Amino acid sequence: xxxxxxxxxxxxxxxxxxxxxxxxxxxxxxxxxxxxxxxxxxxxxxxxxxxxxxxxxxxxxxxxxxxxxxxxxxxxxxxxxxxxxxxxxxxxxxxxxxxxxxxxxxxxxxxxxxxxxxxxxxxxxxxxxxxxxxxxxxxxxxxxxxxxxxxxxxxxxxxxxxxxxxxxxxxxxxxxxxxxxxxxxxxxxxxxxxxxxxxxxxxxxxxxxxxxxxxxxxxxxxxxxxxxxxxxxxxxxxxxxxxxxxxxxxxxxxxxxxxxxxxxxxxxxxxxxxxxxxxxxxxxxxxxxxxxxxxxxxxxxxxxxxxxxxxxxxxxxxxxxxxxxxxxxxxxxxxxxxxxxxxxxxxxxxxxxxxxxxxxxxxxxxxxxxxxxxxxxxxxxxxxxxxxxxxxxxxxxxxxxxxxxxxxxxxxxxxxxx
Numbered sequence: 001x002x003x004x005x006x007x008x009x010x011x012x013x014x015x016x017x018x019x020x021x022x023x024x025x026x027x028x029x030x031x032x033x034x035x036x037x038x039x040x041x042x043x044x045x046x047x048x049x050x051x052x053x054x055x056x057x058x059x060x061x062x063x064x065x066x067x068x069x070x071x072x073x074x075x076x077x078x079x080x081x082x083x084x085x086x087x088x089x090x091x092x093x094x095x096x097x098x099x100x101x102x103x104x105x106x107x108x109x110x111x112x113x114x115x116x117x118x119x120x121x122x123x124x125x126x127x128x129x130x131x132x133x134x135x136x137x138x139x140x141x142x143x144x145x146x147x148x149x150x151x152x153x154x155x156x157x158x159x160x161x162x163x164x165x166x167x168x169x170x171x172x173x174x175x176x177x178x179x180x181x182x183x184x185x186x187x188x189x190x191x192x193x194x195x196x197x198x199x200x201x202x203x204x205x206x207x208x209x210x211x212x213x214x215x216x217x218x219x220x221x222x223x224x225x226x227x228x229x230x231x232x233x234x235x236x237x238x239x240x241x242x243x244x245x246x247x248x249x250x251x252x253x254x255x256x257x258x259x260x261x262x263x264x265x266x267x268x269x270x271x272x273x274x275x276x277x278x279x280x281x282x283x284x285x286x287x288x289x290x291x292x293x294x295x296x297x298x299x300x301x302x303x304x305x306x307x308x309x310x311x312x313x314x315x316x317x318x319x320x321x322x323x324x325x326x327x328x329x330x331x332x333x334x335x336x337x338x339x340x341x342x343x344x345x346x347x348x349x350x351x352x353x354x355x356x357x358x359x360x361x362x363x364x365x366x367x368x369x370x371x372x373x374x375x376x377x378x379x380x381x382x383x384x385x386x387x388x389x390x391x392x393x394x395x396x397x398x399x400x401x402x403x404x405x406x407x408x409x410x411x412x413x414x415x416x417x418x
Contacts, residue, residue, distance in 0.1 A: 027064045039068040059094035062087040073109040123154035174218035181207035220255025288318035329370040367394040385414045
């Protein structure tokens with residue numbers, strides 16, 4: 001009697017295991033045919049008894065599950081991508097020979113999904129997908145970098161900080177050699193997949209001017225972002241420590257100096273900001289943007305003469321920098337307020353009238369000094385309504401009525417277009 005019971009139990013177990021194995025095989029065939037919905041149905045049937053399967057069967061199950069969830073790789077829900085990545089990892093842990101290829105498929109699907117999320121401004125989902133892609137292959141540190149960037153855009157600073165600090169600890173630089181050549185037919189510079197491809201294209205005669213360019217290190221950017229997140233969190237001391245640690249590893253790194261300057265700017269420490277920026281200028285004396293930024297900080301500190309000098313230098317280096325011209329004009333006009341205040345404080349005596357006329361001429365001279373810069377701005381940016389309106393008011397003050405009316409008409413035209 002006992003023997004019969006044992007035999008019956010074993011028979012039942014054998015039937016279940018056989019059925020389970022059959023469902024897994026069917027799922028595999030469905031995946032090969034691209035019948036992913038059908039594959040999911042078979043896998044769902046097999047999953048109920050998965051604990052009774054051997055390791056090879058489990059490995060197959062997870063491999064097929066990963067592919068069934070990814071499907072064609074288009075418009076895959078985030079949850080399915082994450083589950084697919086997890087399934088492939090389990091298949092790899094169980095020793096499946098094809099798991100690595102599946103993990104690559106999952107990684108590609110995750111990255112493509114992340115790009116779509118970025119374009120749709122779904123930054124949090126993009127960050128999660130990129131981080132999962134990085135976890136599938138820890139060599140793909142660039143995915144971790146972009147995961148951090150998306151986390152920042154999502155304002156998930158805790159997650160971004162975690163990712164950036166891991167990048168820092170890994171010594172990530174993001175440097176890579178980019179291989180380019182000029183397409184003779186289009187005249188465009190094209191980036192090649194690798195040196196071999198680029199050299200082959202050049203050899204064919206269809207491309208010229210091959211170049212190898214090393215991209216800029218992202219260490220400074222990472223250090224800056226760590227510091228800025230700490231500032232955002234109100235932890236200024238940690239922010240300063242983050243920059244100092246980075247500077248110890250990379251003394252003289254201009255990108256780090258810029259990051260430190262940006263940090264002090266965010267802390268509203270304009271004196272420290274300017275001190276560092278001036279050191280950067282010493283190393284880059286022909287950088288118009290640096291002088292422009294110094295002009296901004298000097299103006300914020302009320303040092304208008306110094307700001308004017310910086311803006312003028314920026315314009316000398318880059319005559320097309322109309323933002324510097326706008327700011328220069330406004331710094332000049334900032335000197336108007338104390339003159340007007342003094343004019344309003346005068347009485348009616350002859351001495352006061354004489355002083356009033358002198359001050360009025362000083363004010364008019366400010367207008368004459370500022371006008372050429374705003375005229376240049378309108379040449380480059382004819383729809384700059386603020387520049388046109390400011391010029392209109394100055395022409396009226398200078399009694400140049402014809403020019404003032406011309407600017408009034410221009411202001412009306414610009415506003416009608418907006």
